[in-house]
Amino acid sequence: MKPSSRKTGRRAQKLLRAGAAVAAALAVAGAGAGQPTAAETQAEIERYRAMLAEDNPAELYAARGEELWNTPRGPKQAALAGCDLGLGPGVVAGAYAQTPRWFADAGRVMDIEARLAWCMETLQGFSAADIAARPFGSEDHKSDMEALVAYVVTASRGYPIAPSQKLPQERAAYALGKSLFALRAGPYDFSCQTCHSQDGKRIRLQELPNLTRREDVRRAYTGWPAYRVSQGEFRTMQWRINDCFRQQRFPQPKYLSETVNALITYLAVEATGATYNGPAMKR
C-alpha cells in the first residue's frame, strides 16, 4: 500500500473526524442509564461505514507503520528492512498469515507482535522494557507497535492463515493455549470458555463468538487485528487477549508473554485455511 502522502493526509482528516464523531456518540449512549440498543449501535456503525465508503481507518495506521518500518530508528539507527518475519529478511507480504511460528534465532514461538518487538530490540537496539512500556496507544499517545502491526497484517490480506505446527515447540504452544482457554480461576471462576463456548450468546448486546467452533474462530481471527470504532484506535491481537483477561477478572498478562502467545497460537491454528481479510472494523 503506497498512497501518496497528500491523499493520505486528506483521507486522514476525513476518517478521524468521522471516527471521533462515532466514538463520541457511542460513549454518550453508553454513559446513559441504559446502554445503546443494538439497533442504535448498529445504525451508528453503519452510518460510519457509509461515511467512509470502503475506507477503514486501519489504513492510516498501516501507512504510518510502513513509514516506521522504512525509517532508521532506535539507538542503532536501523530500519526494519533486515527484519525476518519468517519468510526472509524484509519480506512482509504474507508473513503475518504464517504466524505464530518457531523462530530459531530467538528460540521461541512468536506471534507477529513478539517478532516485531524482537526485531526492534536486536536490529534497532530498543530495550524490551521500552517496547513493553506502553504497547496499547491512546489519542494523545500513539503506539508505534500498533502502527507496525497494522502495516504488516495488511500485507497478508488475501493470504490463507497457515501457522506452522511442524515442530514440537509449535505443537506445545497450541496445547498450552488450549488448556489456558479452559482454565477457570479468579473471583468469578471465569475462563475464556465461560463467555466463548456456546452458540449465539451475548453479554448485554455484544455478540460472543463460540471460539470452540472452527467457523466462529475463523470469522473472528481473520478480522483481527482491527480498528475499534468505540475506542478510535487500531488494536492488535495482544490487546484483544489482554482485554478479555481483564473482563475475566484475572491479573494482567505480561505483554508478549508465553501465555498470550499460546492463546494466539491456539486461535491461529484453529483458523488454519481461512483467508485473512483484516484488519476489520469492530464495534
Next chain:
Amino acid sequence: MSIRISVAICALLLGLPCAPALADDAALRTALEAARRDFEARGPAGLDRLDLDAVQTVCNRWANNPPSELQSLLQAEQLAAVKYPEGGNYLGDWKKGEALAQSGRGLTWSDGAKVATGGNCYNCHELASTELAYGTLGPSLARYGQRRGRSPDLLRYTWAKIYNAKASSLCSNMPRFGHSGALGEAQIRHIMAYLFDPQSPVNR
C-alpha cells in the same frame, strides 16, 4: 487444594477410576505454571487470583463435568458455607437492587479499589421487560417473583443461588457472589428485592 489432592479425593474417597487420563493433569499443571510466570498483579487483581480452590480445581480437572460423587461432595460443602441473612430478612430495597443489577463494574484491574462491585445481572440475564440490553448466557429471569411466588423455600433457594451458584450446580458459569465476597449481605438483599418485590420492574 492441589490437583494431586483433588485426584486423591476422587480415588480414595470414591474409589473411582478418575477418568480422564492423567495427561490432563499435566496439561492443567503446565497451564497454571505458565500463568503464574506470565501474569502480574495490577490494581485490585492480585496474583492470588491464580490460586485455585477445590471447586475450581475439580471443574478444571474434569472439564466442568466431574464424577457425580465428587460433585455431590463438593456441592454439599459449598452449601454448608452459605450464610443466610440475619433474621431471615431476605428482601432489601429493589431500587438499590436495580442499580446493582445494571452495574457490571468492579474487580477488573482497571477498576480502582474504590469502585463498587456491581451484580453484573444484566450481563447474562433478562430481567425487567423495559431493559432490552440484556445478555443471554444465563436463563431469563423476567417476572421472576410474579411467576414463582415468594414462598420461604424459594427465597432461601434464590438467596443460595446468588450467594453461591456452585452449591447447587458445581461447575455452573455463574459467579459465587456471596462466597467470593464480591457482594455483601445488604447488596444481595437489594438484588433479592429486585427479583421478588411486586413493585419492582422485574414483576411489572
